[in-house]
Amino acid sequence: MYEEQKAIAAEITGLRNLGMMEDAIGMCQKAARQFPNDSFFPKLLGDMYRQGGRFEEAAEEYLKILQLIQPSQFQIFIKAYRKLEQNAPEHFMCWFRDRIMMVLEAEELPEELRKRMNFLLGSEFALDKNFLNTAEQANDDRNRAAVQKEIEKWESIQDISRIEALATYKINQTRESNSKGIDTFLIQRLEKLGRYDLALSLIEKTKKPYTEKLIIVAILRMCRKKADYTFAERVLQIDEKFIESSDFNIQYELVYYFQTANRGEELEKTLRLMRDRSATSSIPIARTLYNFYLSLSKFEEAQSIYEHIRNLEQNQKNEYGQHKKHGTKSRSEVQLESEQFVWQRMKDLVSDQEHNRQMIALRDLLKGFSHELGQPITNIRYAIQLHQRKIKRGKDAPEDLETLLSDILVQTDRLGVLLARFSPVVSPKNEAGTFSVRDCVSRVFGDLETRLHGQNITYRIDGSPEISLQGDQVQFSQVFYNLVLNSMQAVEKDGRIDIGISAPAHNMVTIEFADNGPGIPEEYYQKIFEPFFSTKDPTSGNGGEGLGLYIVWNILKMFNGTIQIDKNFRGGTRFLIQIQQTKGGTQV
CATH class of the missing domain: 1.10.287 (Helix Hairpins)
Incomplete structure (x- = not known):
């Protein structure tokens, strides 16, 4: 490198070290114009663009390298390409490969350099006229059979880069096409190959508005496989109307989504729709629902579905005249009995686990009591x-x-x-009766109104006053005295508390309790319901004994309820309460 170029390069490096990236880029651009036949400055400029996430500009600079290097210098391009591949998203690299293919097809590079390209980077760059012809045919469903055959051939010989290049070509093209069928087939192949980001990008390009149930299921399924529902949440409006209009395949994916998103109310509604619509006459769907209930530890619901499956099996036998021969049980009966055994064993294990948890809590309680008393x-x-x-x-x-x-x-x-x-918790003076959940919660806030006003904390209670529970109202109110006081200590002033009360299913009440305080550190999620665990100063006079949430947990157990923290909630803390009462216990 000439002395002048070395000096410029050193000055650019100094600017980068000082964090003056834009100044460094400007000087590098100027140097690239000053030395148009040197590959160093396009390479350096591309690296700075790449580090700043400006991938398209980086790619353009790297392409310039191809026009400037000799075959013996090809490693310069290879290193730049590999670094870009590590940083840029998959769909962008497909676009970049497509650009390189076009350069190769134009035959603008020396023959030796083209050979090195094909040898070093593999068949993904060995573009021929057959690919261009397939890409052109892929714009019209009248060529669907031929295009599908070509895609299947590429897949069979593991030439996946061509499938990626075809998808990228369709994502980036601007002209209208009549290729819904081809697009759907290509999306299916990309999903099969695990190219989820590219498949979702193709969906976003070609499938708006998202009305096809096949595509909706594919979106949810690929997001589940990616363990990231960001795309689905951005392009789909997953609300009550969406759930109501869903069929079984969508409901299946929604069960996984609502579990991941900790949306218990919507999960209950989806399971109920699956039970009341999809599973009424279908044994495979009923089995799927049965397995969902088991995985969610909803053993009573699983037992009900188990009986339903047996009835469907019996009806099927009667309809087709299939009777047992020599007392031999059918495969389905053996499977059901096996599943029933597993169900009972799981129920026993969960019961044992819950008993152990209660005994550990009691041990810790007595230990803490011994210390405190x-x-x-x-x-x-x-x-x-x-x-x-x-x-x-x-x-x-x-x-x-x-x-x-x-x-x-x-x-x-x-x-x-x-x-x-x-x-x-321990008072023997419990008085059972039916009471409105909303009215009970409202009275708690009424009692604490002066203190809430003094801290400038506002609150909102949503839910029908007709939603009611059976039990001791005074005891139940202690749940919210403890939760509200906890929030008041966390928020301190100028805060907000929101409570939502709903009844998503018969004999089920769901309550969401949220504040906009600093939140609970994730490392405490498993400890906050333990007795005498507290992050507060016990000498402050504002609680701190570590008993509030433990008492909440115990009272809710008496109401056959559960409480858990919403791990996905941001901007404070949100508790999710679910209460399942026996028939006649919950009224809506």
């Missing part, structure tokens, strides 16, 4: 012993007795506060 008792004992020694020495004074009694009262008050925290 032991401290004030120890303080009282030492204070009395000290006063007794003063009496023996004749050094006691009336004011010493007054101090002793005051200290004892302080410690007994501390004991009383601790025991009062458990009164909602």
